[in-house]
Amino acid sequence: MVSSDSSASGPDLTPQSPVRLRRSSTRSQSEFQWAPYLFLVPTVGLLFLFSLYPMGYGVWMSLQNVDVVRGTSRFIGLGNYLQLFQDAQFGLSVFNTAWYTLTVVPLIVAGSIAIAVFLRESRPARLLARVGFYIPFVLSPVVVATSWKWLLNEDLGVIDGFLKWAGMSTIPWLSADFYARASVVLASVWNLVGFYMLMVLAGLSQISQELYEAARIEGAAKWQQFWHITLPMLRPTILLVVILALVHATQAFETILLLTDGGPGGATRLVVQNMYQAAFGRLQPGYGVAQAVVLMPVILFVAWLQMRLFKQEGIL
Amino acid sequence: MNTGKEIRIEFGKVVYDICALAVCLIFLIPVVWAFFSAFQPPSRLFAFPPNFDPRGFSLVNFQAVFRTGDVPRYAMNSLIVATTSSLITIIASSMAGFALAKYRFLGRQLIFLVIISVLLIPLQVLMVPVFLVLKTLGWINSLIGIIIPPAATATGTFMMRQYIIGIPDELLEAARIDGASDWKIYWHIILPLSAPALGAVGILSFTWRWNDYLWPLIVIGDQKNFTLQLSLANLVGTNTVEWGTLLAYAGLAMLPVLVVFLCFQRYFLKGSLSGGVKG
Numbered sequence: 198m199v200s201s202d203s204s205a206s207g208p209d210l211t212p213q214s215p216v217r218l219r220r221s222s223t224r225s226q227s228e229f230q231w232a233p234y235l236f237l238v239p240t241v242g243l244l245f246l247f248s249l250y251p252m253g254y255g256v257w258m259s260l261q262n263v264d265v266v267r268g269t270s271r272f273i274g275l276g277n278y279l280q281l282f283q284d285a286q287f288g289l290s291v292f293n294t295a296w297y298t299l300t301v302v303p304l305i306v307a308g309s310i311a312i313a314v315f316l317r318e319s320r321p322a323r324l325l326a327r328v329g330f331y332i333p334f335v336l337s338p339v340v341v342a343t344s345w346k347w348l349l350n351e352d353l354g355v356i357d358g359f360l361k362w363a364g365m366s367t368i369p370w371l372s373a374d375f376y377a378r379a380s381v382v383l384a385s386v387w388n389l390v391g392f393y394m395l396m397v398l399a400g401l402s403q404i405s406q407e408l409y410e411a412a413r414i415e416g417a418a419k420w421q422q423f424w425h426i427t428l429p430m431l432r433p434t435i436l437l438v439v440i441l442a443l444v445h446a447t448q449a450f451e452t453i454l455l456l457t458d459g460g461p462g463g464a465t466r467l468v469v470q471n472m473y474q475a476a477f478g479r480l481q482p483g484y485g486v487a488q489a490v491v492l493m494p495v496i497l498f499v500a501w502l503q504m505r506l507f508k509q510e511g512i513l
Numbered sequence: 514m515n516t517g518k519e520i521r522i523e524f525g526k527v528v529y530d531i532c533a534l535a536v537c538l539i540f541l542i543p544v545v546w547a548f549f550s551a552f553q554p555p556s557r558l559f560a561f562p563p564n565f566d567p568r569g570f571s572l573v574n575f576q577a578v579f580r581t582g583d584v585p586r587y588a589m590n591s592l593i594v595a596t597t598s599s600l601i602t603i604i605a606s607s608m609a610g611f612a613l614a615k616y617r618f619l620g621r622q623l624i625f626l627v628i629i630s631v632l633l634i635p636l637q638v639l640m641v642p643v644f645l646v647l648k649t650l651g652w653i654n655s656l657i658g659i660i661i662p663p664a665a666t667a668t669g670t671f672m673m674r675q676y677i678i679g680i681p682d683e684l685l686e687a688a689r690i691d692g693a694s695d696w697k698i699y700w701h702i703i704l705p706l707s708a709p710a711l712g713a714v715g716i717l718s719f720t721w722r723w724n725d726y727l728w729p730l731i732v733i734g735d736q737k738n739f740t741l742q743l744s745l746a747n748l749v750g751t752n753t754v755e756w757g758t759l760l761a762y763a764g765l766a767m768l769p770v771l772v773v774f775l776c777f778q779r780y781f782l783k784g785s786l787s788g789g790v791k792g
Contacts, residue, residue: 230618232612232616232695232696233612233613233616233618233621234612234618235695236608236609236611236612236616236695236699237608237609237612237613237624239601239604239605239608239609239665240605240606240608240609240628240665240670241609241624241628243605243661243662243664243665244627244628244631244632244665246646247636247639247643247646247661247662247665248631248632248634248636248639249631250642250646251639251642251643251645251646252634252639252642254642254645254646255639255641255642258641258642258645312536315533315536316533316536316537318529318533319526319529319530319532319533319534320530321530321533321534322530322533322534322536322537323533325534325537326537327778328775328778329537329538329540329541330537330540331774331778332541332544332771332774333540333543333544335720335724335770335771335774336544336724336767336770337723337724337725337726337742337766337767337770338724338726339724339726339742339745339746339749339763339766340724340742340745340763340766340767342746342749343547343745343749343759343760343762343763344543344544344546344547344760344763345543346749347546347547347550347756347759347760348543348546348547350756353559353756355546358559362562387540387543391540444633444635447635448635448637450637450727451726451727455746455749455750458750469637469638472638472640472641473640476640476641476644477644477731482641482645485641486641486642489638489639489641492638493638496634496635496638497634499633500630500633500634501630503633504626504629504630504633507629
């Protein structure tokens, strides 16, 4: 491959020969032939072994009835999928994933904008926020879940402790459907909103002050400035926040697993956990993978949105 | 010196600052509370309002943590996993970033597109087939099984590419004229010049790998290969351990990441924000 490339590339091939200086950000085609491919080997190798191949293997597996104990598998065509569409548990987990995403993402977007706009005016708060608001984001899902499980603990927890102290009745945060769902959303939003808030803050700092100056001279009220300057100028940042938050929402699993274990009665069990339980709990990997395959179009759609955004931003 | 109006404005600003600072503090309550609770002796753990007086603090919970298992060993495992995996991430992503930023070759756009889009697919969705790949490789129940699979990251590749694009071509041309090989250019020019990006990617992936829970959960069964996160999660799941112990354990498990973050905070923010917002 190297030699065939060399013969095609003409006299400028050897590193010692003088190179034509090019002003473009990339090199001319007559130089460097095999090096970029070699440099890509580690990343592409990992990607093939742990993403591409598993993807294909997963699709094939979803057509099998795998017996983990005996180590055998039998081709059953679309059997797993047919079973899936009659599985009330799976239906519930799809529903759960939908409401989870549709509450967490808007809350993160609105929350991050609101907090950023509020903190922006205060210098000390902005400085503190750079550290404070990032902290939840660097914590592990295990630590986040532990802290929230402690806060939300029924009767013993801080929040119920406060309610009792204030003479109100306690709330079964993790054992009643509605509250368990609210708790999961609360913990997730808390976990992520700080990071996105900082992104919005960075976006805000790029808006020219002259725009606000001009608006003030024209007599625009604060909310008018927000509506007509801040929001439109923040559009690219907001788009990024929406898409990244979507990605996070589709991945949410670990915190929920520890916080509620999908309970009560499957009220907070998302598709990923359902898949995990089928594959590793009930030892039906084929059936588990079929759920991942069903989820795939959604994941690919989000990934596609992300790519489109990158393209629009001129990154790709 | 100040007119009444100016004083009013100053006063309003101070009130605003205080409100804004309060928002920051409220936001941190879950962590701060867990932290304070970790220092309460079991008898006072559930008291409300809680005790904030440092004289009443005790370390019994932290001592109890070390009785739950071989915690130093789990910490060592976490450290090994986080460091080696980050090193692999740094090397792989800077090499890929260099290739994608400074070369024009057949399939460049396609490869970049495939790398980013495939790496955007979360490992969680692929966990079952990846588990079987690891099984075939014989990596189940060993640390290497949690070090290698997450080592290629979209963020890493992306951040490195973006940073390396900014390195002037003239430098590379000059080195080339001096007869430097591609590897030498990578090693002696690209790597040193992209130190800030390498640092940011390294720190980010260190925290990710330190915090990983899903991979250890699936891959590691043997107690001696537990990471801190995995052993803490197991204790939280069983509900048999005292809350004080769990909170102290959580404090210990998050400490390294917090320290790394606080030390490299500027670095950290710049890296992830420029990688995220503008790119």
